[in-house]
Amino acid sequence: RPRVLSGIQPTADSFHFGNYLGALRQWVGLQDSHEPFFFIADLHAITVEQEPKVLRERTRRAAAQLVAMGIDPAQSAIFAQSAVPAHAQLGWVLQCMTGFGEARRMTQFKDKSAKQGEGSASVGLFTYPILQAADILLYRPQYVPVGEDQRQHLELTRDLAQRFNSRYKKTFRLPEPYILKETAKIVDLQDPTRKMSKSASSPSGIIDLLDDPKVSAKKIRSAVTDSEAEIRFDAEDKPGLSNLLTIHSAISGESIDSLVERFAGHGYGDLKKELAEVVVDFVTPFRDTTLALLEDRTHLDQILADGAARANEVAERTLRDVYERVGFAIPA
Ligand code: TYM
Numbered sequence: 130r131p132r133v134l135s136g137i138q139p140t141a142d143s144f145h146f147g148n149y150l151g152a153l154r155q156w157v158g159l160q161d162s163h164e165p166f167f168f169i170a171d172l173h174a175i176t177v178e179q180e181p182k183v184l185r186e187r188t189r190r191a192a193a194q195l196v197a198m199g200i201d202p203a204q205s206a207i208f209a210q211s212a213v214p215a216h217a218q219l220g221w222v223l224q225c226m227t228g229f230g231e232a233r234r235m236t237q238f239k240d241k242s243a244k245q246g247e248g249s250a251s252v253g254l255f256t257y258p259i260l261q262a263a264d265i266l267l268y269r270p271q272y273v274p275v276g277e278d279q280r281q282h283l284e285l286t287r288d289l290a291q292r293f294n295s296r297y298k299k300t301f302r303l304p305e306p307y308i309l310k311e312t313a314k315i316v317d318l319q320d321p322t323r324k325m326s327k328s329a330s331s332p333s334g335i336i337d338l339l340d341d342p343k344v345s346a347k348k349i350r351s352a353v354t355d356s357e358a359e360i361r362f363d364a365e366d367k368p369g370l371s372n373l374l375t376i377h378s379a380i381s382g383e384s385i386d387s388l389v390e391r392f393a394g395h396g397y398g399d400l401k402k403e404l405a406e407v408v409v410d411f412v413t414p415f416r417d418t419t420l421a422l423l424e425d426r427t428h429l430d431q432i433l434a435d436g437a438a439r440a441n442e443v444a445e446r447t448l449r450d451v452y453e454r455v456g457f458a459i460p461a
Contacts, residue, residue, distance in 0.1 A: 131271035133163035133307075136170040136210065136264055139187035140179075140327055143339035144194050147315040147325035150379050151276030155307055157199040159274060165205035166268050166440055167195060172210045172217060172260060176253040177245075190419075192429050194338065197418040208436035210264065215444035219263035220256070222451055223289050226296075227259050231288075236281060241328075262286040266293075267444040269302040277313035278324060280306055297454040300447070312379050318352040321369035342413050346405035349373070350398075360392040360400060370397065377404045380411050 135156055137148060144153065156167055169191045174184060188209050195207055210216050232238070235258050242250035253260075261282050265273055266289070273283060283306040290301035317323045317334035325335050336345050354369040362385050364371045377400070378385045392400050422429060452459050 130162065130164045132166060132268050133159045133272045133274065134166040134168075134265055134268045134270040134304075135274050136168045136173070136261075137191065138170045138174045138327075139184060139191045140174050140177075141337070142187060142190060143337035144191070145325055145327065145330075145338065146336045146376060147276065149198070149338060150312040150315050150376065151309075152274055153195070153198060154312075154379075155274035155309060156195075156205075159272060159307070160200065160205050163270075163272065165200075166208075166270070166443070167200060167205055168208050168210050168213075168264070168436075168440070170210050170264070173257060176251055176257050177241075188433075189426065189429050190339075190423065192433055193419045193422040194415075196422055196429075196432065197415055198338075202432045202435065206436040206439040207432055208440045209433055212433065212437035213267075213440045213444050215267055215441070215448040216260065216264050219267055219444075219448055219451060220260040222455060223259050223263050223266075223293075224256055226289060226292055227285075231285070232256065232259065235285070237278065258282045258285050259289070262289045265304050266290055266301045267447045268440075269447065270304050271302070272307040273304050274307040276315075276324075277308055280308065293451075300450055300454060311375060315376065316368055316372045318348055318369070318372070321353060321372055336408065338412055339416055339419060340412070342409040342416070345412060346409050349405045349408060350401050352401065354397050358396065360395060360397065361389055370400075373400060373404055377407055381407050 133156070135152060137144070137152070156165070159165065169188050171184060171188055174187075192207055196202060200207060232255060238250075238255055238257065241254060258281075262285055265283075265286050273279075273286075275283065283304065287303050290303050294300055315325045317325050317330045318336070319331055319334035323329065327335070333348055333351065336348055340348075352369060352373060354373070355367050357367070360370065360374075361367070362371050362374050374385050374388055377383070377388055388400075449459065
């Protein structure tokens with residue numbers, strides 16, 4: 130079976146609907162047909178300062194959420210990135226093959242460093258996409274399920290893979306981004322011109338999976354839409370309303386066309402009310418399962434340890450090939 134790999138940063142207490150619809154749902158969907166590796170990107174998380182206790186807790190919470198949403202630890206390796214040293218090791222090799230200007234073109238770095246002032250952003254934030262390339266290439270995956278905001282990092286990953294393969298010897302598989310058009314970019318409920326984001330959205334713009342369901346329902350009812358009254362899908366002119374239709378359709382399984390037809394002649398309030406119910410029905414059991422999993426730390430830590438063992442086996446093998454090809458004198 131071809132492999133699938135992806136990662137998520139443990140930088141909040143809860144995943145949000147952007148993470149879930151943009152990426153995590155596809156993780157669940159691909160695990161049966163692929164050999165799956167899913168990790169919690171704690172090395173990436175420290176590119177901005179983290180409180181150690183909080184980071185450790187969030188890594189466990191992330192693992193619990195992955196299991197609660199249907200990632201099966203018997204099938205999928207679930208692990209913390211820091212538990213597989215090859216990520217950082219290959220990251221270094223790839224850093225040495227990346228042009229400074231090439232790294233500088235990464236728009237996510239530009240956005241994030243602009244916020245902090247480029248001079249005070251960490252060097253790790255700058256090299257972040259190269260570590261991401263290492264994360265991916267170590268496992269030689271076919272697909273990397275992510276949201277639209279990761280597309281440029283995937284392109285860099287492919288460029289680096291190709292560069293390594295042609296400079297040395299074919300070592301890496303060129304991974305394909307797996308991005309679903311419909312849900313590639315879930316937007317902020319309060320500012321629909323921006324993506325829903327852990328770091329940039331206001332609390333009322335973001336629906337966290339572990340929020341109190343009543344709070345989520347309220348956020349949906351007060352989502353920003355537009356001043357027309359017609360329910361139709363138009364991501365350009367009606368980004369707020371279209372986002373609500375997208376979320377409804379993704380969770381309920383009803384097509385957008387059918388929603389539009391069913392809500393013809395209704396006000397936005399009716400759509401919001403129904404969506405709030407759809408979301409509450411979805412998050413309530415998810416939240417209960419996650420909280421129950423968090424009661425058993427030993428079990429969660431065991432899942433992470435098993436996942437790390439499987440990941441290390443694959444990653445070490447690739448790293449060994451890389452070290453050998455680069456010219457390091459590895460003892461037999
Ligand atoms: P992160 O932790 O920011 O987000 C995790 C996943 O959620 C997707 N996503 C969204 N999709 C649609 N709409 C949104 N509003 C939205 N917000 C987030 C992201 O695209 C991502 O797929 N750099 C990565 C983590 C990472 C990684 C990797 C991913 C590190 N190494 C290797 C894949 C492969 C990140 O910060 O994702």
